[in-house]
Amino acid sequence: MNDTEGAPRRRDAAATRAALLTAARELMAERGVEGTSTRDVAAAAGVNQALVYRYFGSKEKLFFEAVSDGGDAVDDVIANTPVADLPQFLLGRVLDRAEEFGPTGNLAGLVTAANDDTVRAYIREKIHDGYGTRLACRLEGPDAELRAELLAALITGIGFLRGKIRTPAVSAADHEALGYYVDLMAAPLLAARRERDSDEDARG
Numbered sequence: 186m187n188d189t190e191g192a193p194r195r196r197d198a199a200a201t202r203a204a205l206l207t208a209a210r211e212l213m214a215e216r217g218v219e220g221t222s223t224r225d226v227a228a229a230a231g232v233n234q235a236l237v238y239r240y241f242g243s244k245e246k247l248f249f250e251a252v253s254d255g256g257d258a259v260d261d262v263i264a265n266t267p268v269a270d271l272p273q274f275l276l277g278r279v280l281d282r283a284e285e286f287g288p289t290g291n292l293a294g295l296v297t298a299a300n301d302d303t304v305r306a307y308i309r310e311k312i313h314d315g316y317g318t319r320l321a322c323r324l325e326g327p328d329a330e331l332r333a334e335l336l337a338a339l340i341t342g343i344g345f346l347r348g349k350i351r352t353p354a355v356s357a358a359d360h361e362a363l364g365y366y367v368d369l370m371a372a373p374l375l376a377a378r379r380e381r382d383s384d385e386d387a388r389g
Contacts, residue, residue, distance in 0.1 A: 198240070201230070201232055201236055201240065202240050204230040204231065204232065205226060205227070205230045205232065205236065205237060205240065205241070205247065206247075206250065206251045207230070208225075208226045208227075208229035208230040209221070209226050209247050209248060209251040210251045210252070211229065212225055212226055212229060213248060213251065213252075214349075218244075218248055221244075222244070223237040223238070223244050223247070226244075226247065248307075249307065252307065259275075259278065259315060260314060260315045260319055262274060263275075263315050263316065263319045263320050264319040264320075264323075268320075268323055268324070268375050269375065271320070271336075271371075271375070272336070272339075272340070272364075272367045272368055272371035272375075273364055273367070273368065275336075275340045276340060276343065276360075276363060276364055276367050277360065277364075279340055279341075279343060279344035279347075279348075280344075280347070280360055280363070282344075282348075312334065312337045312341075315337070316333040316334055316336060316337040317330045317333055317334055320333040320336070321333040324375065324377070325377035326376075326377030332374040332375070333374075335374050336371055336374050336375070339367065339370055339371065339374075340367075343355060343363065343367070
């Protein structure tokens with residue numbers, strides 16, 4: 186009996202948390218962190234403001250969960266997936282999130298809020314941890330951290346153009362076409378490009 190009575194409450198809690206996270210993504214992408222209050226988020230989600238603090242503790246914790254997108258899991262994949270397979274995995278995740286949540290479904294969707302110090306610091310930390318640290322240490326050759334961040338720029342940029350700006354060609358392209366060109370662009374970033382040293386020596 187207790188389990189039966191508890192099930193609806195658990196479902197309601199899950200639905201409320203999801204509604205708050207969706208509202209937070211939309212409002213923070215539109216207004217920035219400083220321009221978004223917990224009252225605004227609660228109103229957009231159709232719930233009492235007190236539930237923001239019950240489920241998240243603070244606006245900052247709500248924000249970080251709203252944009253985390255399973256960040257720890259992504260970092261683990263970056264650390265453990267064969268390097269050659271990473272562009273397709275990361276692209277697929279960006280495209281899936283864009284389709285599931287629309288223009289605020291991932292970090293790319295929060296670029297418009299990047300005038301906020303909180304947003305900038307969060308994005309910088311996530312890119313540095315996932316790409317500049319975990320991926321860079323797996324790349325051979327020079328400029329490993331730069332190449333890793335350039336891959337982040339490529340993937341995030343595609344998500345931004347497709348999910349937020351909705352440019353016609355990128356928005357209309359299917360996953361296979363985007364994946365083909367992403368692989369072409371990512372290959373020189375992920376491979377050991379020692380030819381760069383030889384080219385510079387020749388020019389010198």
